[in-house]
Amino acid sequence: MHKWIMVSLFVIASVLGIVVTFDAIGQHEAVEEVEDENALVFKAVNWNFDQEEYIIEKGQTLKLSMRNLPGEGKHHVKIEDLGIELLPGEEPVEVTFDEARSYTVICSLPCGDGHETMASTIIVQ
Numbered sequence: 001m002h003k004w005i006m007v008s009l010f011v012i013a014s015v016l017g018i019v020v021t022f023d024a025i026g027q028h029e030a031v032e033e034v035e036d037e038n039a040l041v042f043k044a045v046n047w048n049f050d051q052e053e054y055i056i057e058k059g060q061t062l063k064l065s066m067r068n069l070p071g072e073g074k075h076h077v078k079i080e081d082l083g084i085e086l087l088p089g090e091e092p093v094e095v096t097f098d099e100a101r102s103y104t105v106i107c108s109l110p111c112g113d114g115h116e117t118m119a120s121t122i123i124v125q
């Protein structure tokens with residue numbers, strides 16, 4: 001009888017441990033998603049941006065920033081039609097995309113052989 005109580009307690013404790021662990025993982029992911037929701041980070045590496053096209057919903061307000069991923073070259077981001085230049089480590093720039101149109105994203109720091117063709121597009125739809 002005593003043995004069954006011990007086994008039951010062990011099983012209950014194990015289940016509780018698993019529930020608490022998965023709950024903690026879930027909360028951690030939720031927090032990261034909330035932080036990223038309004039951020040658009042242009043990641044530059046090896047004379048390319050991480051996406052050829054950045055799709056944005058019309059009416060969205062996003063905090064734009066950039067960073068260089070480990071790799072070749074140091075890059076900046078320029079979106080001429082928005083009058084914006086982004087440098088790594090700088091505060092994000094908030095932009096509301098009211099118009100359905102596209103914007104060309106280029107590197108504004110002469111960074112070597114691939115500089116002239118380093119480009120991406122923001123598509124607001």
Ligand SMILES: [Cu+2]
Pocket residue numbers: 074075076107108109110111112114115116118
């Ligand atoms: Cu460049």
